[in-house]
Amino acid sequence: MSYQPGNKGVAGGISLVIMLTFPFIFLTTPAQTVERGAGLAWLIPLLAAVPPISIVWGLSYVLSNFKGDLYTVSKILLGRVGAWLVTLYYISLFFLDAILLSRQFAENTLLTALPKAEFSVIILVYLGVAAVLCYAGLEAMVRANYIITPFSILALVLVLLLLAPYYNIYNLAPWQGTGLEKVIPSAFLVAGAQAGVLALIILAPNFQKLSSIKIAAVFGIGLSSMLKSATVLVFTLVFGVGAAQEKVLPFFEMARLVYLSRYIQRIESLFIVLWVIAGVLAIAINLYIGLYLITRLLNLPTLRPLIPIASILLAQAAMLPPDIATIIVLDGILITTYFNIGLYIIPSILIIAALLKKRKKEAIKCAG
Amino acid sequence: MRRMILALLLLVFTLLSVGCFGSRETDENAFVLVVGFDKSKRETGKLDVTFQIAVPRALATEGGKSEDITILGTITADTLAEARSMQNSGAARAPSWSHTKIIIIGDELAKQGLGQILGPIMRFREVRGSILLIVVNDDSAQNFMKKHNPKIDVVPTRFYETMLLASNESSYFPRTNLHEFYTRLKEGCAAPIIALGGINKFEDSIEPTRRKTSPNKVDEFEAGNLPRVGNAEEPEQAGTPAEIMGTAVFHDDKMVGILNSQETRMMEILRGKFRQGFYSVEDPVMPGVQVTLDIRLGERPKLTAELNDGQASLGAEVFIEAEITNLPSGTNFEMEEYRPMLEEQLTRALEKSIMKMLDRTQAMQTDVVGFGYVARTNFRTYDEFMKLNWPEIYSQAEFQVKVKTKIRRTGLMWKTIPNKVD
Numbered sequence: 204m205s206y207q208p209g210n211k212g213v214a215g216g217i218s219l220v221i222m223l224t225f226p227f228i229f230l231t232t233p234a235q236t237v238e239r240g241a242g243l244a245w246l247i248p249l250l251a252a253v254p255p256i257s258i259v260w261g262l263s264y265v266l267s268n269f270k271g272d273l274y275t276v277s278k279i280l281l282g283r284v285g286a287w288l289v290t291l292y293y294i295s296l297f298f299l300d301a302i303l304l305s306r307q308f309a310e311n312t313l314l315t316a317l318p319k320a321e322f323s324v325i326i327l328v329y330l331g332v333a334a335v336l337c338y339a340g341l342e343a344m345v346r347a348n349y350i351i352t353p354f355s356i357l358a359l360v361l362v363l364l365l366l367a368p369y370y371n372i373y374n375l376a377p378w379q380g381t382g383l384e385k386v387i388p389s390a391f392l393v394a395g396a397q398a399g400v401l402a403l404i405i406l407a408p409n410f411q412k413l414s415s416i417k418i419a420a421v422f423g424i425g426l427s428s429m430l431k432s433a434t435v436l437v438f439t440l441v442f443g444v445g446a447a448q449e450k451v452l453p454f455f456e457m458a459r460l461v462y463l464s465r466y467i468q469r470i471e472s473l474f475i476v477l478w479v480i481a482g483v484l485a486i487a488i489n490l491y492i493g494l495y496l497i498t499r500l501l502n503l504p505t506l507r508p509l510i511p512i513a514s515i516l517l518a519q520a521a522m523l524p525p526d527i528a529t530i531i532v533l534d535g536i537l538i539t540t541y542f543n544i545g546l547y548i549i550p551s552i553l554i555i556a557a558l559l560k561k562r563k564k565e566a567i568k569c570a571g
Numbered sequence: 572m573r574r575m576i577l578a579l580l581l582l583v584f585t586l587l588s589v590g591c592f593g594s595r596e597t598d599e600n601a602f603v604l605v606v607g608f609d610k611s612k613r614e615t616g617k618l619d620v621t622f623q624i625a626v627p628r629a630l631a632t633e634g635g636k637s638e639d640i641t642i643l644g645t646i647t648a649d650t651l652a653e654a655r656s657m658q659n660s661g662a663a664r665a666p667s668w669s670h671t672k673i674i675i676i677g678d679e680l681a682k683q684g685l686g687q688i689l690g691p692i693m694r695f696r697e698v699r700g701s702i703l704l705i706v707v708n709d710d711s712a713q714n715f716m717k718k719h720n721p722k723i724d725v726v727p728t729r730f731y732e733t734m735l736l737a738s739n740e741s742s743y744f745p746r747t748n749l750h751e752f753y754t755r756l757k758e759g760c761a762a763p764i765i766a767l768g769g770i771n772k773f774e775d776s777i778e779p780t781r782r783k784t785s786p787n788k789v790d791e792f793e794a795g796n797l798p799r800v801g802n803a804e805e806p807e808q809a810g811t812p813a814e815i816m817g818t819a820v821f822h823d824d825k826m827v828g829i830l831n832s833q834e835t836r837m838m839e840i841l842r843g844k845f846r847q848g849f850y851s852v853e854d855p856v857m858p859g860v861q862v863t864l865d866i867r868l869g870e871r872p873k874l875t876a877e878l879n880d881g882q883a884s885l886g887a888e889v890f891i892e893a894e895i896t897n898l899p900s901g902t903n904f905e906m907e908e909y910r911p912m913l914e915e916q917l918t919r920a921l922e923k924s925i926m927k928m929l930d931r932t933q934a935m936q937t938d939v940v941g942f943g944y945v946a947r948t949n950f951r952t953y954d955e956f957m958k959l960n961w962p963e964i965y966s967q968a969e970f971q972v973k974v975k976t977k978i979r980r981t982g983l984m985w986k987t988i989p990n991k992v993d
Contacts, residue, residue, distance in 0.1 A: 241952070241953035324587065331580065331584055335577065335580055335581060373944030373945060376950075376956075377947055380952065381952055442750075442754055443754045443757060445758050456700070459699050460750055462699075464736075465733075465736070
């Protein structure tokens with residue numbers, strides 16, 4: 204019997220999805236989104252929510268006909284080799300995400316809070332804390348995220364509102380941004396950043412029912428996308444398209460711009476802690492899902508012995524890119540290419556295979 | 572055993588996460604409050620960077636003089652970053668910009684262009700977009716900082732900050748910060764502006780930038796020539812000679828002109844930043860006598876921009892609410908039969924002043940109001956707008972300015988009874 208992470212409900216699912224998709228808000232993503240959409244950039248996160256929700260709903264249909272998790276269903280539909288390939292791909296996807304997140308959050312910590320710190324120490328701290336969280340298990344992470352999510356959302360909304368004196372509605376004009384013909388395809392292209400939502404399918408048997416997975420996907424992705432959209436909207440309103448594209452840390456820049464009076468200013472330090480926690484949780488959950496898939500693949504009874512070695516390897520890999528610009532560019536490239544395979548291609552293959560298999564079954568039944 | 576290891580790990584990470592890497596105690600820092608930038612007098616192509624640093628010991632004692640609580644130091648360097656590094660060699664404490672509130676720019680450097688200093692400033696972690704900016708009129712930042720000697724707010728940053736925050740009391744100068752300057756520079760659809768500072772020479776004669784013209788009844792000034800009475804040898808009697816009035820106007824990153832007090836006020840009205848201020852016009856019944864009103868924006872100005880074959884038609888509708896504050900002529904403008912006359916007079920005065928300001932900015936190719944932002948709505952995509960040379964289009968634009976005035980209040984008197992003359 205392979206390792207099992209315990210049962211989850213809708214709230215657990217929503218928390219899981221938010222953990223995997225929300226922290227991008229604290230990275231360079233809003234600036235890259237403005238570059239793609241200009242004044243209409245706020246629409247990109249909303250449109251990008253459609254593919255992951257649809258894919259989860261499609262895969263729920265597959266799971267309703269073929270019981271099990273992603274590995275089991277892949278084995279039924281694509282055979283043993285196919286299942287291995289699919290699982291190996293998703294292991295790489297979650298580990299890659301953990302690497303990219305640890306490097307970016309470590310760089311951001313250096314930029315914003317600890318400029319004199321040793322970079323390797325920061326990465327090790329991030330992955331070390333993530334390893335401890337993994338050791339505590341999925342339930343602990345999900346529950347920790349319950350606690351942090353309301354504060355993160357409140358802090359985010361507060362910063363967005365406190366920037367109201369800087370809003371310039373004309374920064375959104377021309378209203379079509381870079382043009383609808385560019386904005387809509389690019390929204391579907393960057394949806395790969397939310398491939399992590401497939402964790403719901405990976406952990407499917409641990410959810411009480413299939414409808415829990417569907418609801419978690421809708422609410423988790425929906426909430427996370429609305430917050431991303433609001434952030435990009437305010438970021439554009441405040442900085443304008445030109446200056447917004449230059450920023451490495453849009454949320455930090457927004458927080459440090461808050462100036463209501465001599466007494467209400469310099470509030471960014473309050474938020475650094477929040478986004479570090481969100482980052483650590485995101486790294487931990489990616490590490491956990493990657494390791495969980497290894498235990499499924501090799502039918503291991505526990506994942507705990509794998510945690511230290513995987514953390515060290517990921518920390519080493521996170522230190523490989525030579526500079527922050529490279530990692531930002533690499534992140535953009537991987538999201539629009541490699542991550543999209545996991546969001547569009549593999550789920551589509553599984554859905555088509557399930558349809559064909561079901562039709563074949565029905566045909567045999569009719570013939571019988 | 573496992574629990575022990577976990578507890579130990581948590582302890583290690585807790586200790587590592589407290590953020591003490593490279594920490595510096597307060598008494599190891601030299602807190603830079605104000606930074607001044609000038610074109611170097613000593614060597615072409617270099618910068619004179621003046622730092623005004625807090626003396627914490629003097630700040631702690633009561634009744635300290637402003638010259639005691641800060642020290643000034645100037646360094647000539649190729650770049651701002653180099654000046655900052657050099658500063659470290661001349662002072663025991665490490666320079667910290669975390670409390671820097673104001674950046675002051677000398678006139679010559681502003682005319683040459685701010686590209687040299689903007690790059691490093693925008694990248695410094697310690698520099699915020701909310702840092703306030705001042706350009707010194709016809710003088711250097713170093714001189715401005717040296718002569719500035721505030722009496723009420725002895726900390727210089729408090730003086731600048733309070734003063735710029737209070738800009739909406741009169742709107743004779745805009746409150747400008749680094750964020751707004753930079754975003755305007757990057758967007759290209761509004762000219763960057765900075766508040767204009769200057770050193771008053773306390774001269775006996777009054778030399779306004781422009782004399783009043785009917786129906787306006789106020790002379791126009793700019794920083795450095797305010798008609799303040801004082802004695803240059805005894806500045807203690809007149810307060811600080813530093814003053815802020817008017818606007819430095821930029822084309823790209825180069826200063827190309829100045830708007831005086833009245834022009835700045837008109838700019839602020841059109842930008843919707845004008846909150847309140849006294850305004851004097853000629854009495855419509857008794858020419859030569861002035862009437863003073865306290866005016867405010869009744870609603871946000873409506874700006875329009877239409878583009879036809881590269882020709883722009885720009886419009887502004889302004890609604891002003893006024894309160895009568897001074898009626899020396901004794902004419903009963905509070906009453907219905909006279910009130911429209913005064914409203915019409917104020918409308919004419921404001922329209923004339925706004926048009927004059929727009930004409931001046933057109934000549935400089937500087938859209939200080941930001942009509943360019945509105946013009947963006949004429950385009951389908953951002954790239955289409957970016958192909959446009961907005962400053963040039965603005966310089967040839969046609970304007971339609973409509974001001975509507977409504978006198979809402981009459982102060983604490985509701986009618987004027989003529990003086991009894993025996």
